[in-house]
Amino acid sequence: MSDQIKVLWVCNVMLPQIAKAMNQAGTPIGGWLEGLSEDLCRSGQVALTVCFPMYGASEPVRGKTKGMDYYGFPSDLKKLDIYDSAQEQRFRQLIKEIRPDLLHVFGTEYPHALAAVKAFGRPERTMIHIQGLASVYALHFMADLPFKVRRQYTFRDLLRGTNLEKQRQGFVKRGTLEKKALRSCGHILGRTDWDKACTSQINPKAAYHVNHETLRGSFYREENRWSFEACEKYSIFLSQGSYPIKGLHYMLEAMPLIRKQYPKAHLYVAGEDISRDQSIKDRLRQSAYGRYICKLLDRYELRQSVTFTGFLEEMQMCRRYRESHVFVCPSSIENSPNSVGEAMALGMPVVCADMGGVKTMLTHDNEGLIYPVNAPYMLAYDVCRIFGEKELAERLGSRAREKAMKTHDREKNARQVLEIYRELADQ
Numbered sequence: 493m494s495d496q497i498k499v500l501w502v503c504n505v506m507l508p509q510i511a512k513a514m515n516q517a518g519t520p521i522g523g524w525l526e527g528l529s530e531d532l533c534r535s536g537q538v539a540l541t542v543c544f545p546m547y548g549a550s551e552p553v554r555g556k557t558k559g560m561d562y563y564g565f566p567s568d569l570k571k572l573d574i575y576d577s578a579q580e581q582r583f584r585q586l587i588k589e590i591r592p593d594l595l596h597v598f599g600t601e602y603p604h605a606l607a608a609v610k611a612f613g614r615p616e617r618t619m620i621h622i623q624g625l626a627s628v629y630a631l632h633f634m635a636d637l638p639f640k641v642r643r644q645y646t647f648r649d650l651l652r653g654t655n656l657e658k659q660r661q662g663f664v665k666r667g668t669l670e671k672k673a674l675r676s677c678g679h680i681l682g683r684t685d686w687d688k689a690c691t692s693q694i695n696p697k698a699a700y701h702v703n704h705e706t707l708r709g710s711f712y713r714e715e716n717r718w719s720f721e722a723c724e725k726y727s728i729f730l731s732q733g734s735y736p737i738k739g740l741h742y743m744l745e746a747m748p749l750i751r752k753q754y755p756k757a758h759l760y761v762a763g764e765d766i767s768r769d770q771s772i773k774d775r776l777r778q779s780a781y782g783r784y785i786c787k788l789l790d791r792y793e794l795r796q797s798v799t800f801t802g803f804l805e806e807m808q809m810c811r812r813y814r815e816s817h818v819f820v821c822p823s824s825i826e827n828s829p830n831s832v833g834e835a836m837a838l839g840m841p842v843v844c845a846d847m848g849g850v851k852t853m854l855t856h857d858n859e860g861l862i863y864p865v866n867a868p869y870m871l872a873y874d875v876c877r878i879f880g881e882k883e884l885a886e887r888l889g890s891r892a893r894e895k896a897m898k899t900h901d902r903e904k905n906a907r908q909v910l911e912i913y914r915e916l917a918d919q
Contacts, residue, residue, distance in 0.1 A: 500592035513557035527706040531906035533559035573665035583611035599623035600670040619679035622687040627667025633660040635736040635824035644780040684849025711837040718840035729816035731831035739822030744788040749872035765800035839893035
């Protein structure tokens with residue numbers, strides 16, 4: 493083996509620095525991979541090739557940037573629950589060319605994870621990094637939505653041939669492929685009690701390694717810390733709300749209770765406005781979940797109390813966190829949401845549903861407040877506690893930052909990954 497360890501990464505998204513090199517619009521997700529890749533390349537101990545899907549592309553794209561090689565492979569957004577043997581063949585060819593010492597797969601949610609694992613064919617040098625788990629998310633997908641909403645089709649849904657139930661079934665299908673990938677690898681990289689429990693039940697023979705995620709650079713900077721004096725009082729921030737798992741409907745059910753005590757309470761939601769219905773065209777584009785969100789907004793008279801921000805770049809997200817009084821994560825299931833980690837790193841108060849691996853990230857009444865996942869009334873109670881007690885908000889925020897700086901320590905996390913790489917490469 494050469495002095496450098498040749499590592500093949502397989503990711504679900506194009507890394508920001510690769511998007512910049514290709515003159516393409518970046519994605520608001522996956523930014524945490526940028527920091528880790530830069531740290532590994534900077535160490536001089538890793539020769540890194542990063543693979544990622546390119547939706548709608550007909551041919552692979554290759555290049556080099558920031559000390560790493562990259563390879564974008566064609567993928568079809570409409571077939572994310574169908575195994576494509578052509579992807580496996582592409583990976584075989586790439587592996588034959590670059591001869592990696594080990595394979596590091598980030599996430600099992602899509603079929604290309606299984607294709608890469610099968611193409612490499614060396615489980616003792618294959619490590620799967622757990623992000624979410626489609627097979628488990630399927631169990632929580634509907635997040636207490638009314639039965640009628642689960643089965644409903646809007647015009648948009650009919651055109652696309654899908655609705656919430658079919659989307660859930662898609663998670664089930666992807667989960668079947670996910671389990672095959674997990675059973676075919678020798679190493680799993682995780683960070684919470686939840687992902688350890690779930691993966692050990694799928695593949696009890698795989699070695700489990702712990703490594704926490706590296707956040708985007710802006711969230712470590714002292715000058716970006718949250719301040720009670722500078723935030724918009726009685727404002728709430730959600731990092732996403734586009735589909736049921738993210739729990740926007742829970743938050744809207746909590747809002748009337750919050751507004752009884754704090755009439756000026758305002759909710760900001762990052763991402764697309766799925767509730768937009770101001771024109772016929774808007775209504776034709778709505779999904780069943782978007783339509784349900786509209787009904788909740790009207791039922792609780794929240795139209796003037798909720799703002800969808802649109803997609804936010806890193807610094808815009810950082811600013812939106814800091815300008816908010818409290819960050820809320822009302823999801824029905826997550827592993828360790830980076831949004832919670834980012835809010836904690838900024839030193840702001842966090843209210844989070846008790847689901848997935850959250851209790852590995854923070855403890856109730858110490859680094860944040862944790863409430864029962866399907867209890868919007870308790871969500872409302874905890875948000876009102878933050879609004880009404882400045883000392884509580886500042887204490888939780890301060891302890892949250894202290895915990896996050898340890899959990900998301902860039903140098904330590906990169907060092908741990910390098911140690912694991914050496915262990916795998918020596919097998």
